[in-house]
Amino acid sequence: MRISDLDLIKSGLSTGLPEVLTDHNKYYIDIRVEAGEGVGAYSENGSSKVTSKDWSLSLGIRVIDKSGIPAAGFYGRQLGGNDLKNFNKIAREMITVAKIRARENSLAKARFKKKYGKFAETIMPTILAPIKVVVDTVPAVYEKDPRKVTSKEMTELAKSVSSAALSFNSYIKRSDVVVSTGITRQVFFSSEGALIDQSWCVSGVTIFVLSQNNSGDKPVDLYHHTGNQLGLEALTKAKNSHHKTAQEFARQIAGEAVLLADAKPAPEINKPVTVVLDPDLIALFAHEIIGHPSELDRALKMETGYAGRSWLFSDLKNNMAGKQVGSSILTAFSDPTLTGGYGVYKYDDEGTPAKRVYHIKNGIYHDFMNSRQTAQIIGAEPNGHYKANNASAVPLIRMSVSAIAGGTTPPSKIISEVENGYYCVGHRIPSISESR
Numbered sequence: 001m002r003i004s005d006l007d008l009i010k011s012g013l014s015t016g017l018p019e020v021l022t023d024h025n026k027y028y029i030d031i032r033v034e035a036g037e038g039v040g041a042y043s044e045n046g047s048s049k050v051t052s053k054d055w056s057l058s059l060g061i062r063v064i065d066k067s068g069i070p071a072a073g074f075y076g077r078q079l080g081g082n083d084l085k086n087f088n089k090i091a092r093e094m095i096t097v098a099k100i101r102a103r104e105n106s107l108a109k110a111r112f113k114k115k116y117g118k119f120a121e122t123i124m125p126t127i128l129a130p131i132k133v134v135v136d137t138v139p140a141v142y143e144k145d146p147r148k149v150t151s152k153e154m155t156e157l158a159k160s161v162s163s164a165a166l167s168f169n170s171y172i173k174r175s176d177v178v179v180s181t182g183i184t185r186q187v188f189f190s191s192e193g194a195l196i197d198q199s200w201c202v203s204g205v206t207i208f209v210l211s212q213n214n215s216g217d218k219p220v221d222l223y224h225h226t227g228n229q230l231g232l233e234a235l236t237k238a239k240n241s242h243h244k245t246a247q248e249f250a251r252q253i254a255g256e257a258v259l260l261a262d263a264k265p266a267p268e269i270n271k272p273v274t275v276v277l278d279p280d281l282i283a284l285f286a287h288e289i290i291g292h293p294s295e296l297d298r299a300l301k302m303e304t305g306y307a308g309r310s311w312l313f314s315d316l317k318n319n320m321a322g323k324q325v326g327s328s329i330l331t332a333f334s335d336p337t338l339t340g341g342y343g344v345y346k347y348d349d350e351g352t353p354a355k356r357v358y359h360i361k362n363g364i365y366h367d368f369m370n371s372r373q374t375a376q377i378i379g380a381e382p383n384g385h386y387k388a389n390n391a392s393a394v395p396l397i398r399m400s401v402s403a404i405a406g407g408t409t410p411p412s413k414i415i416s417e418v419e420n421g422y423y424c425v426g427h428r429i430p431s432i433s434e435s436r
Contacts, residue, residue, distance in 0.1 A: 001055040001081045002147075003035045003185035003199065009087055010197060013189040027102075028064040028128065029095065030190040032349060033057075034391035038146055038182020038202075041154040045175055046163035051151045057083065058392040061094045065102035068110030070125040072373075073101025076392035128372035129382050131352050133193045138346045140199035142231030146181040149232055154179060157235070157246065164247040165209050168254035171261050173219065174210040175254070179246065181232045186349075186391065194351040202342070203227050203234040205246045211257035222257040224249075224427050229344050241341045256425075266422060274421035276414055281424050282404055290332045291402035294359045295385070296368040300377065303396065312365060316378065320365040328363040329407055336384060336400035343400040347384065354384040354400065369397050 013031065035057050042050040060076040075098040083090055113120040158179045165175040181203040188196040204227025212219040226242045226249050228234035235246040242249055277285065292310075297303055299313035313319040336345050336354035345354055350372055358366045369385035370378075374397065388395040415423065 001035065001037065001057055001084070003037060003183060005084055006033060006035050006185055006187050006197075009033055009084075010187045010195070012088060013187070013195070026066055027099065028062075028191055029098075030062050030188065030194075030350060031091070031095075032060045032186060032188050032388075032391040034059075034184060034186040036182055036184040036390075038180060039149050039151055039154050040178065040180035040182075041151070041158035043155075043158035043162035043177045045166055046159055048155050048159055051155045051158075053151055055081075056390065057081070058390040059091065059094065060388070060391040060393065061091070061098040062394075063095070063098040063102040064126050064128070065099065065106040067103055068106040068108075069113060069123065070127055071102055071105035071109050072126045073098045073103070073105055074394050075101065076394065078390075078392050124377060126373055127376045128350075129376040129380070131350075131372060131382050133190075134347065134351060134353065135193075135195045136197070136347070138196070138198040138200075140183050140185075140201045141229065142183075142201045143233040144181075144231035144236075146183045146201055146203070146231055149181055153232075154181070157232075161205060161207065161246045161250045165207060165250040165254040168251050169211075169258045171211045171213055171258045172209055172254050173212055174208075175250070176208040177205060177250065179205045179235065181235075188347070188349070188351050190351060196347050196351055198345065198347060200229050200345065201231050202229055203232050205235055205249065207250050207253045209254050209257045211254075211261040213261040217261065220257060220260040222253055222260060224253050228341060229339070274418045276418055276421065276423045278423070278425040280427045284427065286332055286402050286404045287399060290359055290404070291334060291399040294334070294357075294368050294402075295397040295399070296370040296374040296378070297397045299368055300374060302374075313368070321367070323365055324363050325365045326360060326363045330360055330363050331358070331405040332360040332403065333358045333405065334369055334385065334400050334402040338401045338403075341401060343402075345387075345400070348386045349388050349395040350386050352382045352384040352386065357383050357385070369399065371395070371397050 037055040039053045057079040058077065059079055063073045064070055065073065075094045077094065109123050113123050158177050161179065162175045162177040166172055183199060183201050185199040188194060204225055206223060206225040208223040210219055210221050226240045226244065228240045230239055234240050238245045244252060292298065293312045299310040301309060333356055335356035336343060337356065347353055352372060357369055360366060370380055370383055371386035372382045375382040385397050385400060386395045387398045
């Protein structure tokens, strides 16, 4: 399986699958087909444990039926290499199933609304806000093509990174490293006429270390990840958000684990105190406290049962849009066009062009990330944040590159202004929502 195998599928989507050229008054259909290939390796204490070379193929179909109250039906599958030979047949079968699901959902909505009257006003039609229909090809960006990286190269890289952490200090008792590089290609086609061919690379390293001091205190574990949407140069040439090679990054994490092994608990202070956060921790809080609550499907309670709700949004009339939610120096955004890390794309998984969304500007809450459906509900413009892990999964509204914008005060000045407080450094992942 190669990503180039999608060439034939792409050329046959409109001509070989007439089902998608459907009656616009009855149906909307979009198709995502995605292929990936890559290589990875795992090293434990500088020794090779696993090396892998793999590929993937997935297909996702969405149909919106307008027979009753417009409603969607989805069908997604992971496919095998032999499925390429019968792709059109499989796609037709999946379209049929998605149509049946959409029609049943549409008619069930109509029956519910008729039966329950005012209570059923909560039933919303699935209507997609309009977007510009695009035909485009977006190539992957890399110096080192992941398809040309050998298993031996990845094995040696994993071993060297693991050894770099293990040899850093005698406190380090164990070092596990996972490295990978790969390329993914997605073709998106819609009955509106969109045809978008998008490719991207992902290369990354995850480092796990176990540290124990010479006094025999309780061991501490630490892990972290770095990488970029590039080829292997993301790890070998320090082209990542940490600006370190994989080996340098391993030594950094090992150094932090050594410090933690001797660290004492922070003193407790039973009164308000100033806290200064380092960039790694700020990134996590931007993600958890600002990013997740700014996903409009969460705000509209579409995924409340899975991931909590949003402290920024109670309902369409009671929400924080246009209100002050933070300091006047606070600005935060999500921007899929901002390169240098993960979460970068030109179009989301329904063909909407990516754009920067300011969640907070100078302390005032501005906007949510949305999909075409949720944009229609609140009367907003679609902003390109409807994404899935692969084509077989139903997309949801998800952060891209979410961040708190940098200010103008030098970090040294910020720290020097704090006479008594905490400086918090780290990357442990919190899980935050207003209901937990």
